[in-house]
Amino acid sequence: MGFQTExxxxxxxxxxxxxYELFEYGRGAMLKSGxxxxxxxxxxxxxxxxxxAVAIVKITASIAEINFHGQEVTKVEIELVRKLTEQESAVQTALAHEMFFGEQEA
Incomplete structure (x- = not known):
């Protein structure tokens, strides 16, 4: 049992x-394993x-727990700051592909 930092x-x-819930309600949550x-x-x-890349969000809570199935999970609660413009999205997406998700195809 250990924590992974993000x-x-x-x-x-x-x-x-x-x-969808984030964009519809302005708030949402993600469930992550571990x-x-x-x-x-x-x-x-x-x-x-x-x-x-779709938006800027603010992380409002990070809750780590063991669920009913005995799995370690983290619930991340977020609120929408704003959606990205088309140009911002293109730049951030390209940078993220290079830095985090792998090389972008040419």
């Missing part, structure tokens, strides 16, 4: 439903499941 400025959604520590109060770039 110090980079990336918040990647694994579910389209979680992303115990993780997210920097509460920090603004980060949110990415879609397809690794597309």
């Amino acid at each position: 110090f980079n400025s990336v918040c990647k959604f694994k579910s389209e439903q979680e992303l 115990f993780r520590v997210y920097p509460t109060g920090q603004k980060v770039i949110a990415y879609s499941p397809a690794n597309q």
Whole structure:
């Protein structure tokens, strides 16, 4: 049992439903496997499941627990600061592919 820290400025959604709820209600949550520590109060770039930069969000809570199935999980609660413009999204997506997600195809 150990905690993995998330110090980079990336918040990647694994579910389209979680992303939809963020945009629909201005708040949302992501469920991540394992115990993780997210920097509460920090603004980060949110990415879609397809690794597309979509918004700036603020992390409001990071709750690590063992669920009913005995799995270590972390719930990350976030609020929408704003959606990215098309140009901002393109730049952030390209940078993230190079830094976090792998080389971008030319």
